[in-house]
Amino acid sequence: MTFGSQLDPSHSSYFPNVTGFIRGDVNYHNVTLPSLSHPNTSDLAWASLARTYMADPNMTEVLQKIGPWNWSGSEKIPWSLMARTPVEVTAANNASARIAMVHGRIDLVDPKNVDDMRLDFEGVHIIGNGSIYYLWVCRANRVISLIYQIPEGYQNATAHAVEPEIASRINKLKTMIDQGIIDQDSNNDDNSGKSKCGFTLYSQIEPSQVPEQLMDELEEELQRPTGKWTVKSPKLTLNGVLLSKERGILYHINNTEGLRSRTFFRKVTTYAGTAALAYFVLLVLLSPIVDAVSFAGHIAFAILADGRPSLSLVAPAFLACMLFAYEAQFSILINQVQAPEDVVPAPSPIRQTPPSPQEDSSLPTQAPQAAPPTPSVPSEPSFFRLFMQHLRSDPQARIWLGMFFFLTFVVRVIVTPSLALFFVGTMYSSFWLPQIVRSVRRSRSSALSKEYLIPAEQS
Known part of the structure; x- marks a missing residue:
């Protein structure tokens, strides 16, 4: 050289x-x-x-x-x-x-x-x-x-x-x-x-x-x-x-x-403003897209960054988190609406006609039955049993608990780029999996037709 x-x-x-x-x-x-x-x-x-x-x-x-x-x-x-x-x-x-x-x-x-x-x-x-x-x-x-x-x-x-x-x-x-x-x-x-x-x-x-x-x-x-024009x-x-x-x-x-540090931080700040505006629009429209990965990515980068870029990245991360909370509530409502379809109604008992008085007189007199034994007082269930019973009976508790573990897992793996890309690809490739399972269980294919999928994607 x-x-x-x-x-x-x-x-x-x-x-x-x-x-x-x-x-x-x-x-x-x-x-x-x-x-x-x-x-x-x-x-x-x-x-x-x-x-x-x-x-x-x-x-x-x-x-x-x-x-x-x-x-x-x-x-x-x-x-x-x-x-x-x-x-x-x-x-x-x-x-x-x-x-x-x-x-x-x-x-x-x-x-x-x-x-x-x-x-x-x-x-x-x-x-x-x-x-x-x-x-x-x-x-x-x-x-x-x-x-x-x-x-x-x-x-x-x-x-x-x-x-x-x-x-x-x-x-x-x-x-x-x-x-x-x-x-x-x-x-x-x-x-x-x-x-x-x-x-x-x-x-x-x-x-x-x-x-x-x-x-x-x-x-x-x-x-x-200062906002002055430069080369x-x-x-x-x-x-x-x-x-x-x-x-x-x-x-x-x-x-x-090479990439100058100041130039890089300016790009981060510009991206943060654009991302915050985009997520604000999605938040207003309540778009049903899972944005937990985006929230975790912005927060993880804000933690690793230093100075003003970390503060600017908090805005899109907060909006993505709020958007994900609304999407979780939307998922809960969908689950509650579709839950009656999965419940199999119990068979109604056969109604019997009461016997006539003439028939009653011809029947032999039955001996009086013994009094039933006094039931024992059940012991109070433990906290763990009550907690598990609440999780099995309350769909909202299951979803919020799943969100907690989901966000905890994503925040830790988002720093690894290869694992994060695999996670995002798997999540978005399985977007229509619940609809496919629901249609297969009911032996219907109308929900998977292009007349339904294309308008749903556009909306």
């Missing part, structure tokens, strides 16, 4: 804020000396540079630090970034430069492994040339070590930019030690595979065809919305190299697609 250069601000610019989510492809390369000596690596343009870079490491230590993780199994990479407010500093040749501290997290995903390899990064974003320099190590001097990975022209400027961050962390660490949260003499080194060596990450943002002034106006509107936000794309000298691993990150 090549690092960016200064652009003409009247024609193009780089993204000033990279806070957001990025997904892309990764190509794995083994950069150990035995692998680079293979004839297949001769066509790589950077093979000679890799041999020089990997001349020092001991192969025995490299093999020990690789660990059991399948480094070649990762093909996709999710990437999250969070940038601080940029600082105006003086770079080489007395030129001003804007530098922002960046925190990042990369998850290396192996389809054959349940666990992911998570890498946390600290870095700086040089806004003028769109370059981001990261360094991930497990030691406490991660920010200080970062400075030596940056080109010489920006090292002093980067040192001034990260000085407030280092001072803030030192004060925070002193406070935690004074409060007894951290032992001053403790050793926080981890022996797991994640902390035996570090990764260095270099990334370069692709320039956009948006002038710098319009890009700054767009960023200002995203941070503090359409371009796509955030970048390339990168994830390198570990201690493990002899190189990942080439390409084909990335």
